[in-house]
Amino acid sequence: MSDQEMKIKAIGKVKSAYDKHDGTPIQANYETSNEASLLIDPEYREGLEGLAGFDRIYVICWLDRSKPYKLSVIPYLDDEAHGLFTTRAPSRPNPIGLSLVKILSVDVKEGIIRIEGIDILDNTPILDIKPYIPDFDVFPDSKSGWYEKAKGKRLKADNRFSK
């Protein structure tokens, strides 16, 4: 398959209080007091049927305000450089973001998913939503490399990955 055939489109957009990286929570669960919404376009809303039965979803976004990637980066959470694919830095060969968020409510007809805690900028295009299912997704004892020493060093983003 050639790259030309891999075309993506937004199915909606994020509505959040953040319009720049600086000061945005680094991870969705770092600031659960913030509310945000996912606004889903009319043609896709039927696909939300039943989502209110889930507590959490993965939100896959196109991080449109990230600067070009480098393969070795100092992530928000550490002071040392690490391989890009060991980080969740927003500047990536494909700037695809993965956020795990808690659902507060789902309005299928209006296409509004209210969520708790968001690490994504306002107006970011949404590409996909997938259910979080503990049987598939929970592995508490997984080693997490450099992060194990760095955890808690920093809670907010700055502009290091901004356009």
Next chain:
Amino acid sequence: MSDQEMKIKAIGKVKSAYDKHDGTPIQANYETSNEASLLIDPEYREGLEGLAGFDRIYVICWLDRSKPYKLSVIPYLDDEAHGLFTTRAPSRPNPIGLSLVKILSVDVKEGIIRIEGIDILDNTPILDIKPYIPDFDVFPDSKSGWYEKAKGKRLKADNRFSK
């Protein structure tokens, strides 16, 4: 941002024993005896530095052999229809797959990540790799809607979402 600007490219491809959906494990952790590999293109390999310190990664793929989506689907795991975004069915507005897999070894120089258990077809384009970090990703008590009743009904895929 217009859709035209959202261009993606493969950073590598999956090497797995499966070349059709029929018989493929539905989730990566449903068949951990299978080995597979992620082959990363030379220009991106430096980004794998340090990945061997992690147990698990999210692999984001372009599910190139999925047929066009419907918004109400009967997922592999159930006998009833559910909203597409409550399922991980491969036919989606953007056919982006999210697989959580266990790392067996990482060869940065050769660009080979050996993994345990895979639910992805051979030669599937890889778009991104992200580290699994329990502090961000583990929420064991999350409700999971229709899945809670359906779990265990079926372990292998069939061709319902195939081109």
